[in-house]
Amino acid sequence: MAVLLSVGGFLSYVLLSSFAPALMNQELFGRLTLGLALGLVQFLVMGVATWCYVRHMRERVDPIVLRLRAQQREQEREREQARVAAGRRFRAW
Numbered sequence: 001m002a003v004l005l006s007v008g009g010f011l012s013y014v015l016l017s018s019f020a021p022a023l024m025n026q027e028l029f030g031r032l033t034l035g036l037a038l039g040l041v042q043f044l045v046m047g048v049a050t051w052c053y054v055r056h057m058r059e060r061v062d063p064i065v066l067r068l069r070a071q072q073r074e075q076e077r078e079r080e081q082a083r084v085a086a087g088r089r090f091r092a093w
Helices: 002-019 034-091
Strands: 027-029
Touching: 002 034, 027 034
Parallel strands: none
Antiparallel strands: none
């Protein structure tokens, strides 16, 4: 969703700027035109897209990464214990 929001917002801005310059040059109030206002809205769109991305990563990806890291640490501990036990066995000679 964040990708569609950010790409769609940016693409619509570029297409409007290219193919509808008269629309983009319409004054809203004072010297603020529709094009400038939509350009400023791009910051908001990027902020929302970033927030969606961070929320998705925290909810869906981070728990998987934490589980994988815990499994990896456990496997490393088991290998280290096996190595130490094997080393003691050979030193007993």
